[in-house]
Amino acid sequence: MDKFRTNRVRVRHCGSSMEENNSYTTDGDGGSTETPPPPKEGMTTVSHHYFGDSNGSDDAVSITIIESMKEDYGLFVWPCSVILAEYVWQQRSRFTGIRVIELGAGTSLPGLIAAKVGAHVILTDDSNRLEVLDNMRRVCELNNVKCEVMGLTWGVWDESIFSLQPQVILGADVLYDSSAFDNLFATVKFLLENSPGSVFITSYHNRSGHHLIEFLMVKWQLKCVKLLDGFSFLPSWKASGLSGNIQLVEIRV
Secondary structure, three states: OOOOEEEOOOEEEOOEEEEEOOOEEEOOOOOEOOOOOOOOOOOEEEEEEEEOOOOOOOOOEEEEEEEEOOOOOOEOOOHHHHHHHHHHHHOHHHHOOOEEEEOOOOOOHHHHHHHHOOOEEEEEEOOOOHHHHHHHHHHHHHOOOOOEEEEOOOOOOOHHHHHOOOOEEEEEOOOOOHHHHHHHHHHHHHHHHHOOOOEEEEEEEOOOOOOHHHHHHHHHOOEEEEEEEOOOOOOHHHHOOOOOOEEEEEEEO
16 A cells, blocks of 8 residues: 555544544654645645643643645644744743744644644744735634734834844744744844843754754854754653654753
């Protein structure tokens, strides 16, 4: 049997359930693959992501995400988003009542969890990615959370960025394109300096070797205050659906 096939059934995905509106490519065991299939016109899914006791405790939270393969994978829930969102959930007392910005938010899972636990959240992505920004508004309504949605292109200094003073900056899998690192960290460093005491928390696939963070910290005169294996705090029922070398780091000025 071929390793990949198209299913139209309910499948498990990264500690979540996913219902198909059209079709979805899974591996031969019925689990989702890390790399999504090629974009297909009209190909959308709705996935459900759970936080808390896997048996469903009173304080558990569910987030529903609309995913699409049309927008250059920007509307797909990647493993780094699941890990960062889980970290926010486990640190939820830390997020109550604070100002949070998610950069390159895409499907916005970490930012939505932050909003669910009481943070004041601004979800951002590239100003030119109108479909992504529109999807953010839809998932906010779907999950009954109030988040501001803003176009924010890394390295572009328009009027809106100067008023931002986040206490926490979130970014899931934003360290994927080395050509964008300078623009990303120029934006991150500005936001950190504009809000003294703030922190940038990001999860990333370690695609560039173990010295990526050390290099970026030296170059941008920042410091890493926490570095974790992404799987070290992930519940086993979620970890079983993920793979890869994923790190989570907290960065300050």
